[in-house]
Amino acid sequence: MDSAICGGRSVTTDDPWYSDAWTPTEGVRASPRRLAQWLQQGGRVSDRLFDRWLRRDSRVVSGTYWTPLDVATRVSQWLHRHNTRSVVDIGSGAGKFCVAAALTCDCEFTGVEHRPHLVETARELALRFDVHHRVRFLEGTFGRDPLPEAEAYYVFNPFRENLERTERQLDNSVCLNESRYATEVQQLTTFLGGAPARTLFIEYGGFGGHVPASYELLHSERHAPCLLRCWRKAEHAQLAPNRVHSYARRG
Numbered sequence: 001m002d003s004a005i006c007g008g009r010s011v012t013t014d015d016p017w018y019s020d021a022w023t024p025t026e027g028v029r030a031s032p033r034r035l036a037q038w039l040q041q042g043g044r045v046s047d048r049l050f051d052r053w054l055r056r057d058s059r060v061v062s063g064t065y066w067t068p069l070d071v072a073t074r075v076s077q078w079l080h081r082h083n084t085r086s087v088v089d090i091g092s093g094a095g096k097f098c099v100a101a102a103l104t105c106d107c108e109f110t111g112v113e114h115r116p117h118l119v120e121t122a123r124e125l126a127l128r129f130d131v132h133h134r135v136r137f138l139e140g141t142f143g144r145d146p147l148p149e150a151e152a153y154y155v156f157n158p159f160r161e162n163l164e165r166t167e168r169q170l171d172n173s174v175c176l177n178e179s180r181y182a183t184e185v186q187q188l189t190t191f192l193g194g195a196p197a198r199t200l201f202i203e204y205g206g207f208g209g210h211v212p213a214s215y216e217l218l219h220s221e222r223h224a225p226c227l228l229r230c231w232r233k234a235e236h237a238q239l240a241p242n243r244v245h246s247y248a249r250r251g
Contacts, residue, residue, distance in 0.1 A: 030045075030049050032053055032128045032129045032130070033130070035049060035050060035053075035129075036103050036129055036130070039069075039073065039100070039103050039104055040103060040104060044069075044070070046069075047063070047068055047069050050069055050096070050100065051066075051096075053125060053128050053129075054094055054096070054121065054125060055094070055121050055124070058093075058094035058118070061170065062094075062096065065093060065094075065170065066093055066094055066096040067096055067097035067100070067156050067204060068223065069100050070223060071097075071204050071223050071228055072096070072097050072100035072101045072104075073100065073101070073104055074223065074228065075097075075101055075154065075202055075228070075230075076100075076101040076102075076103075076104040076105035077104075077105075078200075078202070078218075078219055078230050079101070079105050079107050079152060079200075080105045080106075082200060082218075082232070084107055084151045084152045084200060085106075085107055085108065086107060086108045086109075086110070086149075086150040086151050086152070087101070087107050087108070087109050087110070087150055087152045087154055088110045088111075088112060088147055088148050088150040088152070088153050088154070089109065089110070089111040089112065089153075089154045089155075090142055090147065090153060090154070090155045090158055090188070091112070091113060091142065091155065091156070091158030091159075092111025092112060092113045092118075092122060092137060093111075093113060093115075093118050093122070094118055094121045094122055094125065095111055095118075095121065095122025095123070095125045095126060095135070095137055096125070097111075097154065097156070098110075098111045098122070098126070098135050098137070099122075099125050099126050099129050099131055099135060102126075102129075102131040102134050102135045103129060103131060106134075107134070107152075108134050109134065109135045109136075110135075110136050110137070110138060110148045110150065111135070111137040111138070112137075112138050112140045112142065112145075112147060112148070113137060113138070113139065113140070114139070114140065114141045114142070114174055115170070115171075115173055115174060116139050117173070119137045119138070119139045122137040123137050142158070142184055142187065142188070143183065143184055143187040147191070151198075151199065151200060152199070152200035152201070152202060153192075153195075153199070153200070153201050153202070154202045154203075155188070155201075155202075155203050155204070156203075156204045156205055156226075157203075157204070157205040157206055157207055157208065157226075158184075158207065159180075159181050159185055159188075159207060159208055160181075160205075160208065161176055162176045162178060162180050162181035162184070163178060163181055164176075181208065185207060185208040185209040186209070188207055188209065189209045189210065189211075189212065192211065192215070192233075193212045193214065195233055196233070197233050197234065197235045197236075198232060198233060198235070199232070199233045200218075200231065200232050201215060201230075201231045201232075201233070202228070202229070202230045202231070203228075203229050203231075204223070204226050204227075204228045204229075205226035205227070206226075206227070211231050212233075214233055214234055215231040215232060215233050215234065216231065216232055216233075216234050217229060217230075217231055218230045218231060218232050
């Protein structure tokens with residue numbers, strides 16, 4: 001999924017951190033087309049308005065598990081600034097990050113998700129917002145299935161659910177446990193270490209491990225309740241200035 005509980009803190013639609021921006025010309029009846037236009041014009045749209053176009057089971061957990069719109073918009077600005085053309089979302093869930101970011105930049109997005117029903121939900125969302133020509137979703141398990149090649153990779157603490165109690169997990173359709181968490185964190189660290197020079201890595205809420213020392217920190221912002229960071233792999237490991245390690249987040 002493209003998000004997870006931040007620092008053990010679940011963000012619900014009643015939480016003060018949950019975006020309450022709104023579209024004054026459309027209100028709660030805003031269509032995907034009108035929401036897209038508002039975002040493209042630089043307006044702020046509330047997560048509530050956007051999430052109503054998700055399936056109900058995905059909508060009710062959005063505040064906990066999916067990337068906030070403000071974060072997706074900020075990431076799209078960074079992607080544009082660095083002339084990025086392709087992005088992979090590791091653990092794309094219901095597709096909210098890929099679809100929202102695609103509305104405000106020209107990148108091609110690929111979401112990789114291990115729950116088949118969420119892949120289907122994400123594809124529906126891309127169709128509703130008419131970005132399906134630039135956004136695709138693949139069923140796959142990180143560490144088992146190879147990731148598509150891309151210029152940038154995005155995560156929202158995708159492995160954290162492994163550490164949650166059963167009742168706080170999305171569902172029981174996949175196997176989740178501490179062993180898998182440790183394995184996936186290490187696999188992502190290894191993947192990043194072997195990525196080509198100038199690869200961007202964008203993390204919201206971390207991923208449980210440390211970004212390799214060959215990456216330089218380009219941007220860092222607090223988007224409550226998590227930290228949003230953008231890294232770039234240096235041409236050579238010794239040319240990575242302003243090195244700041246990511247943090248291993250625990251509940």
